[in-house]
Amino acid sequence: MISRNLRHLRVFMAVAETGSVTHAADRCHVSQPAVTQALNKLEQNAGGALFDRTRHGFFTTPRGDVLLNRVRRAFDLLDPALDDVSPRLVLTATAPQLTALIAVRETENFTLAALRLNLAQPTVHRAVSQLEQESVRALFERTSYGIIPTRQTRALSQSAQLAFAELDQADADLAELDGREVGRIVVGALPLSRSVILPHALTQFRALRPIQNITVIDGPYSELLGGLRRGDIDFILGALRDPLPIADIVQEPLFSDRLTILCRPDHPLADRTGLKPSDLSDTPWVVTREGTPTRAQFDACFDNGTAPISLIETGSILLMREILLASDHLGCISTAQSHAEISKGLLARLNVDVDWARRPIGLTTRAGWMATKGQALMLDLIRAAAEEARQSIA
Incomplete structure (x- = not known):
């Protein structure tokens, strides 16, 4: 060291x-x-x-x-x-x-x-x-x-934290010269990435680098952004922000996604077609917390005075799934996240007439950040996993 x-x-x-x-x-x-x-x-x-x-x-x-x-x-x-x-x-x-x-x-x-x-x-x-x-x-x-x-x-x-992070990177770069895996990779994971992109990328990375330390941190975007800017997190994976929240970060789009409304397969509304958001105002919902891009789109799809008032806020797809299976709640999440739940028959997509805007999913890094070889490999695997996700929801 x-x-x-x-x-x-x-x-x-x-x-x-x-x-x-x-x-x-x-x-x-x-x-x-x-x-x-x-x-x-x-x-x-x-x-x-x-x-x-x-x-x-x-x-x-x-x-x-x-x-x-x-x-x-x-x-x-x-x-x-x-x-x-x-x-x-x-x-x-x-x-x-x-x-x-x-x-x-x-x-x-x-x-x-x-x-x-x-x-x-x-x-x-x-x-x-x-x-x-x-x-x-x-x-x-x-x-x-x-x-x-x-x-x-x-x-x-x-500045001191970022300088110390560069010296940590130096340890990893020098170890590469001797064929050693040194240092840890810290990923800030937003909800979609935890269930869609990261699992595949991490398993492939582990096969190529058996002992490289990897830490995945989840949490609200604001907390992850703070960790990124201090040098505690190497990059954030998930929904990108528009406008850019601060000038010292860089966003790299990987694919675009739309939202989907989910319910349990035998939900009373599961076979209905032509539903409108106003038809669902009295239904209990499971949605993400305020301040997220998903929540902003969810709120915007309801006309004034028709927004649901029975809400459970969570960023966990697992918690959402269990609530939906046990009740008449509806859930609003990304199409990429819902793919696995629907393909396994656990949840169903509700037919609702909403023209969801596409939202970019990608990587957020510090401006001027230079990845180590291990970090660069992880980024390449994430990009490949994101391309597979893009094709699965196309």
Whole structure:
């Protein structure tokens, strides 16, 4: 695992850019022995030589190129935020201090931050205080309700998280050179993806990469988006948003889907044709929560004053299915999600006259994000699974 010693990483980058230990020492304001020591430690962590040492200077090896790419990306994210707080922090801030800052920012409490990091509370308090002393400004507002991060602190915390994520990516990239599967892939899964696309993609990925760690996180879109922007999640799979909620993400459409109304096969309305949404106002429903694209389309299909009032809100197709099988409830979900339930005879599609608009399903990533080989493989398998889903509902 690559050291999170920011000074060592800056020294490494300086040697790569100048080709000289002497010039790197001058740039980083350290001694030449300190540069040599930093490089030796990094090479031990990286699993091999980062430089070819010649009489003409230091030149990065392929392993060094891999690390240099990620280190540059990390500091490109981190340094503007450090400089915005105080230019001095670019030289003095350490990874432990920034880790403490992130924990305090997220918990808004030193004690809770210490518990999260498994450190003593004075240790966390001291780390944040050192950042404040170096920057000569308060990073948090102390209130009777807790400590509130300033705007610059929030920006620095997010930038530090993204920089650390790049270094995690570096560990995975370096392991690839040695044929090892390192690091984890974190997928933010919206409801449709959990039942339609991901199962197939994950089983294929596991066959190709038996030990790569994979984590699937589900939850409301807003929570997944926050995790994506902090670097906790690699990408989100599911319904895309229009308009784009924020400028630092990128959406990739994979296929388009329509909504379907479902019921149990022996529902009193199952054999009816030509039904209109207004005919179903008094029927109990199972629908997704407010704020989702599915719910917006569901609400829009009813005329003013005819919207159903008996609603159960859930994003789980399993819960919806069980409720529909046990009652006269109707369900509104995507056609892709309903395909398996209908093909197995578990549920039936209700004939309702609704011109559902198509909604795009796809991937959401951070702008400028660069996938590791493992992540790129997962994305390719997801794209293939999405194409199969598209053909099944065409």
